[in-house]
Amino acid sequence: MKIFIFNYNFKNAIYVLLLCFINNIVVGQTDSLKITRTKQDTTQLSLNMDAVYNRPFLKYGKIPIAIGGYAEANTEYKVTDGITDGFAFQMRRMTLFLSSSVHRKIKFLSEIEFEGGTKEINIEFAALDIQLHHLVNLRGGIIMNPIGSFNQNHDGPKWEFIDRPISATQLLPATFSNVGFGLFGKTYKPNFVWSYEIYLTNGFNDQIIGNTENKTFLPATKLDPNRFEESFNGEPLTTAKTSIRVKRIGELGVSYMGGVYNKFEVDGIKLDKKRRADVFAIDFNTELPKIHTTINSEFVWTLVDVPETYTQQFGKKQHGGFIDVVQPVFKKPFWGFEHTSLNLAIRAEYVDWNVGVFNETGKNIADDVFAIVPGVSLRLSTQTVVRFNYRYEWRHDLLGNPSIRTAALQFGISSYF
């Protein structure tokens, strides 16, 4: 019996969005439908969970719909152990969001992402929020699972780095969203703000331990084309997060996401025990007073119940994370832009996909990566960033053989529109 099945129709949502666009072009801008920009400063962080709404939207007159989006394009020159494919120009992604107020206390927000041209079209978010009390909001639809901070707060223009953190894309599934519902709430005090979120959604599937990455790989869950329409095993995924931001100290988030990933039963016939995948994450961000250095980091631990008789290729434990440090160097008008800032940035990141030792030798199972990414970014406005990154990465295979080294020069722009 399937207990939790959430249905959502992909195509319809895309049509609705496109219709809105076409409509706007055809109708044009009469005075009563004047486009205004909702006031938003995207660099002013509130809680990570607010990121979905804390974006620049365009509003059309008195119509209760606001629209926005961002795009990212870059060029990259990458060399792996002396071998390069030359220059690549990439339009990594374009994301559109649409929000509407159905009522003062009912909001709908959707976000559609086009990755690598139209190769991948994902509904990242399409949920209805109903406020019952500031501590009790009901959210239902396609929800972004609040694990760590990146998943919630991943808009390209907010970051100084062209690549998303490896721990967010290859340990955790970045922009991991699922159909489900749950509650969230927030309370404000003069010196801090505290929040919680808890959702039940469709969840993992067994591609976690059966994928061509040849490692335990939570992002492989996203390969199941049916995951928005049915639950793989009828077991909900629980995601919960609590965050606190204390004035002048920073924001700390603690989150958990876990559920059964295998098909333990088919047509009432028991096949296997329930096997779980559980993820814990801590995220922290702050801005140092006076010098305005921002520090943003996330660390993740996963535990996956891999059958003993499978292969050690697939790890039972994983961990990884990143730390970004960004130092504004100057802020002044530049080239006719009023609020330009130039930043120096550095990221250090690490992921170990297989934490443990080989049964046969008692020696470390490697399967890890370490990377360091210095960069310079020029924020032409709060919503547009031009970035230059240099990335150097050391990757080890399972056995810990000499590392495969990759370096990349990357230049790109990312902007809300």
Next chain:
Amino acid sequence: MPQKPKEDEVLDGPVEGLTQAEKLQFIKGDVAFNDEIFTPQNGLGPLFVANSCGSCHAGDGKGHPFTILTRFGQIDSTGNHYLSLGAPQLQNRAIPGYLPETLPANVPFTKILAPANTGLGFLDAVSDADILNLSDPLDIDGDGISGVPNWIALPSYSQIRAQAITQGGKYIGRFGKKGATYDLLQQTANAYNQDMGINSSFEPIDTYSKQEVDPEVSNSTVHDVVFYLKTLKAPIPRNQNDEDVKAGKQLFFSIGCEKCHQSELKTATSSITALSNKVFHPYTDLLLHDMGSGLDDAYTEGSAKTSEWRTPALWGLGLSKNSQGGSYFLLHDGRATSIESAILWHGGEGENSKLMYQNLSTNEKNQLIKFLESL
């Protein structure tokens, strides 16, 4: 930007002199060998030992104990009497929902670690006559070393070599630790089937159901992989002008190592021009030798005795750590974690040269090992 490792520091890469079409086929085989990962969704298992060629032969080099193979059930040339219990190979891993095989009680077995795959096209192209010339079954020259080929029965799909030599309908095997495999096609089709549970039209019987099933790998992929194996370059020796290395090489000959680990062989005419009529330096005679009781695991294949092993090529030895996670795992089962320990396990036909090694001065031992590391 990270530099390319020097040609002589890595095992992968094609032999020189391939045509453009051959290079393209090499690349296809490379992808199938190193990058194709089998999953339960695309055919892995249900029973298997590892899920890609590359997970046992990382970087085309020697294997690591975590994917060691177990074979069981045969003690002499009368064949394997445990076929109905899953012999010869134990599939000790299973996809979720299945149980892997376990070793039947009191059965003879051995463990074997994957050898390196470099330069195999050269070994493949040596003529049967040349191999037989090196063999001395009755030890007529009285040096204590005989050396015999493994005479094996061929699978139906094997293409018999030009000028093949037969004995009672059996042919000379030259691959595998006991030399029980005829050619790279048999090795590849068996590896797909036995090591990964991937059936092909060559080896269509599934190891779990024991039934003939649909192919899970195409014939053309199998042929690409075979081509890749044939055209992987031979390891390139390093530091050949170092005085210690030169002295070590002299010792290698003078204490009799080279009698089995033949330094020079030549290929016959091959359909791949780059491999045709070439002299090369593998340090093997492709023959079986009785290595004494210490290396006798009471299991065998083909006509080999349980104490007999095919001389492993020593080319690439110094690079083997780079595919074994930084440590040496030498000999058929990886029991030797240093070159010296591998030498000290030599017995039987190798006993004399081991004793001569033990009588060398410390300096000479170091020179010999430096030479072996330079290969």
